[in-house]
Amino acid sequence: xxxxxxxxxxxxxxxxxxxxxxxxLRSFLYEPFQIPSGSMMPTLLVxxxxxxxxxxxxxxxxxxxxxxxxxxxxNRGDIVVFKYPPQPELDYIKRVVxxxxxxxxxxxxxxxxxxxxxxxxxxxxxxxxxxxxxxxSEFAQNMVPLNQYTxxxxxxxxxxxxxxxxxxxxxxxxxxxGTAIDEWQVPEGQYFVLGDxxxxxxxxxxxxxxxxEHLVGKAVAIWISFEFERPADxxxxxxxxxxxxxxxxxxxx
Numbered sequence: 001x002x003x004x005x006x007x008x009x010x011x012x013x014x015x016x017x018x019x020x021x022x023x024x025l026r027s028f029l030y031e032p033f034q035i036p037s038g039s040m041m042p043t044l045l046v047x048x049x050x051x052x053x054x055x056x057x058x059x060x061x062x063x064x065x066x067x068x069x070x071x072x073x074x075n076r077g078d079i080v081v082f083k084y085p086p087q088p089e090l091d092y093i094k095r096v097v098x099x100x101x102x103x104x105x106x107x108x109x110x111x112x113x114x115x116x117x118x119x120x121x122x123x124x125x126x127x128x129x130x131x132x133x134x135x136x137s138e139f140a141q142n143m144v145p146l147n148q149y150t151x152x153x154x155x156x157x158x159x160x161x162x163x164x165x166x167x168x169x170x171x172x173x174x175x176x177x178g179t180a181i182d183e184w185q186v187p188e189g190q191y192f193v194l195g196d197x198x199x200x201x202x203x204x205x206x207x208x209x210x211x212x213e214h215l216v217g218k219a220v221a222i223w224i225s226f227e228f229e230r231p232a233d234x235x236x237x238x239x240x241x242x243x244x245x246x247x248x249x250x251x252x253x
Contacts, residue, residue, distance in 0.1 A: 030054060031216075032223065033081055033091060039195035039202070040093060041139055042148065042159045043079070044219075047226040047241070048248060050093075052081045054217035073212075074099070074191055076113075077156025079219040079252055082193075082210045093219060094203050094210075097129075097153060098192025104184045106173075106205060109162055109198060116186075129153060137161055141200060158253050163199035174208045184209075191215075221251050 035048040044050065057080075058070045074080055074096045084090040098104040101116025103126075110128060117123030130152050137148035139161055146161040170181045179185055186192050190209035195201025204210070225248035226241035236242070 033093070033219075035093065039197050039200060040079070040095070041161055041197040041200075042137065043095075043196045043252065044093070044222070045225065045245075045248070047228055047245070048222050049224045049226075050219045050252070051221045051223050052217040053220045056218040057212075057215050074215070074218070075156075076154035077158070080191075080193065080210070081216040081219060083214040083216065085210060085214060086207055088214065091216060094193035094195050094201070095153070095156075095158070096191050097194050098184065098186040098204070100186055100188045100190060102186045102192070104186065104192050105180075106182050109167060111194075131160075134162075139197075141166075146197075146199075156253055158196065160196045160198055161200075166199050168199060168205065173205050176208075219252055222248050225249065 031052050031054055033050050033052055035044045035046055035050065038046055055071055057072060057074060076096055076099055078096045079093065080096055081091055081093045084092040097111060098113065099116060101118075103114035105112035105114075110131065112126060112128050114126040115124040132150040134147040134149055137146045139146050139148070141163055144164065147164050149160050149162065151158060151160045173181060174184070175181065176184050184192055184204070186209060189212045191212075192204045193210055194203045194205070225245040227243035227245055228238065228241060230236065230242045234242075
């Protein structure tokens with residue numbers, strides 16, 4: 001006859017497998033993230049909680065972030081979560097526009113891509129990323145309605161927003177030696193990323209490239225979305241949700 005285990009020890013034995021499973025899940029498979037800003041509107045809104053697939057671009061040691069199993073690389077148009085290069089303790093989310101070896105131009109609020117070419121065969125021709133005709137969006141910035149377009153990047157078709165008047169000054173752009181002020185040559189092992197809310201996003205235009213080592217994973221779905229809008233005279237704290245946006249739950253493009 002074995003004496004019963006102390007309550008704390010018995011409880012720990014029961015919950016340890018659950019904790020271990022959650023740690024493995026978050027470290028190598030999927031991890032939830034909250035969207036804190038509007039830089040990816042209209043694709044992602046403040047209050048969206050997304051699921052990030054961490055193994056898409058390879059498995060990494062969660063402590064050293066060393067890749068020990070190479071699975072794949074980002075595609076043009078992927079929505080990626082990454083460690084913000086100037087402050088790696090912060091997680092950012094943007095859309096991949098430029099792949100290693102690409103030359104990217106951002107002029108008159110449109111993207112031109114000169115695809116990477118190793119000169120060994122036929123090279124893809126440079127192209128202007130297509131946009132549909134503009135339509136007035138339900139979103140606004142400082143009470144000014146934003147213009148909304150459908151953009152096609154690779155196999156991804158998604159919506160973007162542009163301010164009808166304001167535009168980022170090229171003088172604020174990240175300057176890369178040997179290129180024009182609104183032009184970037186993507187180095188090997190790095191990516192050029194933009195927010196979908198083009199005139200309200202701090203992205204590669206301003207601070208440079210995202211390295212492979214900084215990638216966390218690919219955003220694949222919204223698993224829950226909370227609404228936080230309420231009357232100014234509401235007694236509830238701002239961090240308490242005012243509703244759930246069930247219509248936003250689902251996969252991402």
